[in-house]
Amino acid sequence: xxxxxxxxxxxxxxxxxxxxxxxxxxxxxxxxxxxxxxxxxxxxxxxxxxxxxxxxxxxxxxxxxxxxxxxxxxxxxxxxxxxxxxxxxxxxxxxxxxxxxxxxxxxxxxxxxxxxxxxxxxxxxxxxxxxxxxxxxxxxxxxxxxxxxxxxxxxxxxxxxxxxxxxxxxxxxxxxxxxxxxxxxxxxxxxxxxxxxxxxxxxxxxxxxxxxxxxxxx
Amino acid sequence: xxxxxxxxxxxxxxxxxxxxxxxxxxxxxxxxxxxxxxxxxxxxxxxxxxxxxxxxxxxxxxxxxxxxxxxxxxxxxxxxxxxxxxxxxxxxxxxxxxxxxxxxxxxxxxxxxxxxxxxxxxxxxxxxxxxxxxxxxxxxxxxxxxxxxxxxxxxxxxxxxxxxxxxxxxxxxxxxxxxxxxxxxxxxxxxxxxxxxxxxxxxxxxxxxxxxxxxxxx
DNA sequence: TCAAATTTTGACGATACTTCAGCAATGGTC
DNA sequence: GACCATTGCTGAAGTATCGTCAAAATTTGA
Numbered sequence: 001x002x003x004x005x006x007x008x009x010x011x012x013x014x015x016x017x018x019x020x021x022x023x024x025x026x027x028x029x030x031x032x033x034x035x036x037x038x039x040x041x042x043x044x045x046x047x048x049x050x051x052x053x054x055x056x057x058x059x060x061x062x063x064x065x066x067x068x069x070x071x072x073x074x075x076x077x078x079x080x081x082x083x084x085x086x087x088x089x090x091x092x093x094x095x096x097x098x099x100x101x102x103x104x105x106x107x108x109x110x111x112x113x114x115x116x117x118x119x120x121x122x123x124x125x126x127x128x129x130x131x132x133x134x135x136x137x138x139x140x141x142x143x144x145x146x147x148x149x150x151x152x153x154x155x156x157x158x159x160x161x162x163x164x165x166x167x168x169x170x171x172x173x174x175x176x177x178x179x180x181x182x183x184x185x186x187x188x189x190x191x192x193x194x195x196x197x198x199x200x201x202x203x204x205x206x207x208x209x210x211x212x213x214x215x216x217x218x
Numbered sequence: 219x220x221x222x223x224x225x226x227x228x229x230x231x232x233x234x235x236x237x238x239x240x241x242x243x244x245x246x247x248x249x250x251x252x253x254x255x256x257x258x259x260x261x262x263x264x265x266x267x268x269x270x271x272x273x274x275x276x277x278x279x280x281x282x283x284x285x286x287x288x289x290x291x292x293x294x295x296x297x298x299x300x301x302x303x304x305x306x307x308x309x310x311x312x313x314x315x316x317x318x319x320x321x322x323x324x325x326x327x328x329x330x331x332x333x334x335x336x337x338x339x340x341x342x343x344x345x346x347x348x349x350x351x352x353x354x355x356x357x358x359x360x361x362x363x364x365x366x367x368x369x370x371x372x373x374x375x376x377x378x379x380x381x382x383x384x385x386x387x388x389x390x391x392x393x394x395x396x397x398x399x400x401x402x403x404x405x406x407x408x409x410x411x412x413x414x415x416x417x418x419x420x421x422x423x424x425x426x427x428x429x430x431x432x433x434x435x436x
Numbered sequence: 437t438c439a440a441a442t443t444t445t446g447a448c449g450a451t452a453c454t455t456c457a458g459c460a461a462t463g464g465t466c
Numbered sequence: 467g468a469c470c471a472t473t474g475c476t477g478a479a480g481t482a483t484c485g486t487c488a489a490a491a492t493t494t495g496a
Contacts, residue, residue, distance in 0.1 A: 006311045006312025006315075008312040008313065009312050011482095011483075012483075023445085023485080024445055025444055027484095032484080085310075092303075093224045093303065094223060094225050096377070112382055116382060140383060141395065145398060148366065148370030148395070149367055151373050152366030153370075156366065162330050163326070163330045164330055164358060165333070165358060173355075173362050176359060177359065177363035177366070179402075180399050180402030182402075184397075184398030184399055229451095229452070230452075239475075241477075242454090243475055245453095250453080
């Protein structure tokens with residue numbers, strides 16, 4: 001229902017019908033309609049976190065492991081194309097406030113775990129000598145650049161494309177920009193010195209057992 | 219009402235009371251509650267587009283003009299801290315579908331105009347020799363990197379900060395990352411060769427007549 | 437076998453969007 | 467000043483849906 005008709009199209013009465021119980025029973029499990037949406041979202045987010053963990057354990061250069069996270073992200077979106085549309089419902093303050101504390105805490109735990117996986121790669125990169133951060137730059141800085149782009153890209157592409165971008169493959173541009181920012185940080189090997197397209201294919205097959213999504217490797 | 223209580227807190231009855239007309243009259247001007255929100259949002263977006271136009275006309279190096287857009291963005295957020303929270307309501311598909319075509323078209327026109335301003339700067343940069351894009355890279359690529367980060371940053375910071383980021387000044391990190399990606403594209407002068415902090419202050423004062431927001435210049 | 441405990445039910449109350457038939461005000465004409 | 471046409475305004479009524487809760491149904495276990 002959420003995927004087809006969105007927040008306003010999700011109807012507690014119809015859910016009760018679909019599961020062949022009554023509305024009251026649904027409310028025994030979820031405090032509100034919003035709480036139910038949060039529960040759905042938590043399930044998918046947990047699957048996403050697990051994919052990130054697997055990706056980070058790829059055995060290769062640290063920048064390849066960052067790439068592996070990107071591949072995991074792309075495969076996740078292919079598997080769960082509606083996840084972010086659901087998540088963005090919960091970002092509205094007036095809706096988030098109707099979620100139970102328990103579920104909200106689970107949400108934060110899952111997201112934090114994902115971030116920790118990424119931060120550890122940065123730490124490993126510094127230890128391995130692949131990356132040097134200037135004095136005063138927080139560890140999370142490079143991954144924040146990737147994360148903001150990923151989130152922003154989803155937001156932008158989930159609505160109608162604007163005329164200036166109609167004929168542009170934005171996913172390819174996004175991936176180029178991931179490379180640019182890591183190059184900007186001097187995270188080695190730089191994109192000119194390594195075939196990351198080949199790495200992406202290898203990661204996709206060896207970690208997730210499926211081909212890399214379109215537009216990621218060339 | 220939107221700023222204080224969000225989408226669910228906006229009440230057509232209370233709007234009618236506040237303006238001292240009846241509900242029916244409100245509906246003479248807006249097709250639905252969602253349409254009213256879209257109208258509010260269009261007004262603010264038009265103000266934003268105007269600020270971008272002013273910023274782009276700054277008389278300086280092309281990369282300074284990009285910086286000027288960033289300064290405009292930051293000042294805009296200071297002036298309209300609730301704008302993006304409202305905009306994100308309209309991004310929900312089930313809500314966007316209740317907006318009249320007229321207002322939706324105005325929305326697209328305003329946004330496209332903003333993008334065109336940015337694309338023109340990229341064009342000028344190439345003409346001036348400040349930037350060289352590799353064969354096959356679309357003109358919008360560098361600005362897409364900035365735009366996705368800006369959108370993503372707003373999204374991320376509009377909800378509770380996650381534990382790994384609690385003590386990090388994310389806005390400062392964002393601005394550093396803007397620099398990194400432009401450096402990654404080799405857009406001159408590189409951040410090591412120019413005092414962009416000083417430029418930001420100068421732009422802020424000369425274009426908008428107010429000091430630069432915290433965390434942008436050092 | 438049966439009473440206590442648990443689960444389920446669906447009618448009901450509450451809230452809020454949206455409509456529309458009718459009323460009020462305005463402006464123009466003679 | 468009377469009249470009418472047009473425009474603007476009203477708020478009760480219609481509709482939809484969330485969330486509750488007392489009562490009914492079912493299960494448990496002694």
